[in-house]
């Protein structure tokens with residue numbers, strides 16, 4: 001397997017810029033979500049993706065708008081990685097009428113079918129069955145699309161996930177199960193709750209080809225996904241990819257995390273996919289720090305604009321209360 005530096009050399013500058021922009025947009029978007037949540041501007045719950053950016057962005061790097069992803073309750077990063085509009089997301093999370101789902105979905109139900117984003121999902125283990133259904137559609141229509149189910153380590157223990165993996169093998173569909181193992185399901189350590197030696201190992205026992213990569217290393221994730229995509233696109237078969245990540249913050253915004261020691265938290269936060277990426281691409285002199293800092297400034301302005309627009313926007317009108325609730329066929 002090529003190391004990160006040589007993999008960076010094989011990507012165009014535009015590809016690297018796009019990857020950095022997506023990862024940094026996720027980071028700054030989530031920092032703003034934390035702030036607006038604390039200020040009381042976001043209803044419900046918010047689960048941020050800080051520390052896991054390389055996983056979502058690496059997984060989506062070679063996907064097109066036609067490929068599908070199903071997401072989780074921690075879905076903002078997956079949406080941004082798949083190309084969803086940041087302003088539309090901020091409006092949605094604040095419950096505003098101009099949001100991607102007209103302000104009726106909120107943080108845990110953002111969907112954007114124009115980007116192949118089938119939806120965040122508050123049901124832990126909810127996305128694997130949906131992604132298998134989408135993969136079956138792709139198979140029957142012979143359109144070459146693949147379908148990715150994002151799940152966490154906690155979701156990897158759910159019966160829905162087991163059924164979906166079995167069905168993907170039986171039906172021979174191009175479904176890719178991505179397990180983002182950030183070490184915790186809420187407040188319970190994966191080392192306690194995942195009974196198998198590893199999540200990838202357990203997926204293999206279902207008959208899937210499976211792999212485990214460092215989810216804080218964008219290049220390692222892209223590399224793993226290329227193996228998964230090759231199998232899904234050329235053979236139409238499923239794959240499982242475990243990405244090991246660290247959750248820099250609590251389960252939800254405001255979680256005081258009494259179950260993690262200060263040393264453990266400091267070690268988790270020291271693993272930073274964005275710092276890692278900056279070091280890799282500047283080492284090989286493909287991008288320089290000034291250019292990356294310039295991208296940061298552009299993203300900061302974009303997030304500020306999105307937040308101000310969302311704060312100023314109206315809530316949905318009462319007359320639309322019953323629209324967008326059920327799909328009509």
Ligand SMILES: Cc1ncc(C[n+]2csc(CCOP(=O)(O)OP(=O)(O)O)c2C)c(N)n1
Pocket residue numbers: 072073074122123124125151152153154155156182184185186251
């Ligand atoms: C079916 C179901 N059971 C329990 C919950 C409550 N719950 C919300 S998030 C979560 C933990 C999920 O952990 P993991 O899959 O590792 O994702 P992470 O939060 O680490 O991203 C639980 C148990 C739920 N939303 N749905």
Ligand SMILES: [Mg+2]
Pocket residue numbers: 152153154180181182183184185186
């Ligand atoms: Mg987890």
